[in-house]
Amino acid sequence: MSSQQKALVLLKKQGSFELGSRSIPSPGAGQLLVKIQSAALNPVDYKIKDAGIFVTQYPAVLGSDVAGIVEEVGEGVENFGKGDRVLARGKFTSDFAAFQQYTLTDASFTAKIPASESFDSAATLPMGLDTAVVGLYGDQFGARITPPWEEGAGSHESKKPIVILGGSSSVGAYTIQLARLSGFYPIITTASPSNEELVKGYGATHFFDRKLSGKQLLAAISDVTDDPIKLVYDAISLPETQSVAWELLAENGTLVLTLPASVEENERKGRRVIQTFAGTDAAQNEELYSSSWAMVEKWLSDGTIKPNKYEVLPNGLEGIIGGLERMKLGQVSGTKLVAHPQETR
Structure with missing residues (x-):
């Protein structure tokens, strides 16, 4: 060589x-x-x-x-x-x-x-899955959900709604699949209409056009679930999608972002905003990555993750x-x- x-x-x-x-x-x-x-x-x-x-x-x-x-x-x-x-x-x-x-x-x-x-x-x-993993399960850089590979994890989130903005993006696609593993329902996502079947194939239960305003999307979601939206993962995180996410998020809910926050502190009303960080050298992610990477071959082999x-x-x-x-x-x-x-x- x-x-x-x-x-x-x-x-x-x-x-x-x-x-x-x-x-x-x-x-x-x-x-x-x-x-x-x-x-x-x-x-x-x-x-x-x-x-x-x-x-x-x-x-x-x-x-x-x-x-x-x-x-x-x-x-x-x-x-x-x-x-x-x-x-x-x-x-x-x-x-x-x-x-x-x-x-x-x-x-x-x-x-x-x-x-x-x-x-x-x-x-x-690699990067898409890691970003989804940390955003959902990270303690400092995520929503602190119990990971699905931990014993009894599914019962924690079972039948709770989640909204994922940008479900056809790489991060969005893996977040949908992990949300399914974690027992969330309904799994609501936005994307272009041409990608509706794609995101449903990943496990989204409900699809809406990404061009809907926050108020329009909130009204549409109210027909799907009466439960408050306590978790929104914005896989796009541009100012316009963050604005939509903010309209959806209930009091004391968590918004996970992949880019810096553009929402105002004084608008939070008990809501938590987290910019996820999937750095490989971040000590805060070390234990989480050790567990998630040990699952990758199995997830791919049995079709759990597409x-x-x-x-x-x-x-x-x-x-x-x-x-x-x-x-x-x-x-x-x-x-x-x-x-x-x-x-x-």
């Missing part, structure tokens, strides 16, 4: 992407070296490029969703071997990023891909540039974009 690999490199803060080469890193204790077959794109990738957030060292390689084949196993790793098909969560550190041909992964943020799933489908999971729909981009790593631009312009709906680094020319 060559010591060099192709990578899509962000040359400087708020700079441009360029196809280049960099050294293939070696795994340390508790780590794996993975030959990346599929790398999925996330909105945070173009936000890092445009706003210069999260990444501190340049040139930088981005990308958080990895699926590939284990090439080397670091010291102390017992559950993985060379040749295993795996999915993994990347980091905002170049050696652990997805937009290259080889990457390091932490064994604790890696799971085997069952035979029923492809590299492409598996690559849609991956996102996906579209494969052409031209390997170079295709990522156009894919991120499409995402930024709002031209991608209900679909995860996936690149094949090994097809880079």
Whole structure:
């Protein structure tokens, strides 16, 4: 194996992407070296490029969703071997990023891909699922719901309503599925009408058009349930969706956001607003991730969690540039974009 690999490199803060080469890193204790077959794109990738957030060292390689084949196993790793098909969560550190041909992964943020799933489908999971997990179950960065893998968890949320804004997004899709596992009912979501069947396939029991105002949506939900809405997960979290969420949320309820809050403190009336943070290095998430990543292979194998729909981009790593631009312009709906680094020319 060559010591060099192709990578899509962000040359400087708020700079441009360029196809280049960099050294293939070696795994340390508790780590794996993975030959990346599929790398999925996330909105945070173009936000890092445009706003210069999260990444501190340049040139930088981005990308958080990895699926590939284990090439080397670091010291102390017992559950993985060379040749295993795996999915993994990347980091905002170049050696652990997805937009290259080889990457390091932490064994604790890696799971085997069952035979029923492809590299492409598996690559849609890591960041979206992690964000849904922390937003629902996190103690500091979430709604503090008892996770479904804990004994007797279902009884805590059984027959309580939940509203998920943006159900066809990657985070929204996994939040719907986890809400189903946690026993919520009804599971109410918003999306474009073209994605109604998609979100119902994930487990949403009721669908409404994302263009409804807060008052219109509240009126429609009142025909579905008489119970107060104590939990809203806004997977989009733009000011306009936060405004809708605020209209829906009952007193003493919790609003989970993926972006900073734009609602006013003095409007809260006992309501809790949480900006979730799915950082892999956040100590507050460590125990939660340890439990959730241990479930990923089983969830995929038995169909408990369905991956996102996906579209494969052409031209390997170079295709990522156009894919991120499409995402930024709002031209991608209900679909995860996936690149094949090994097809880079």
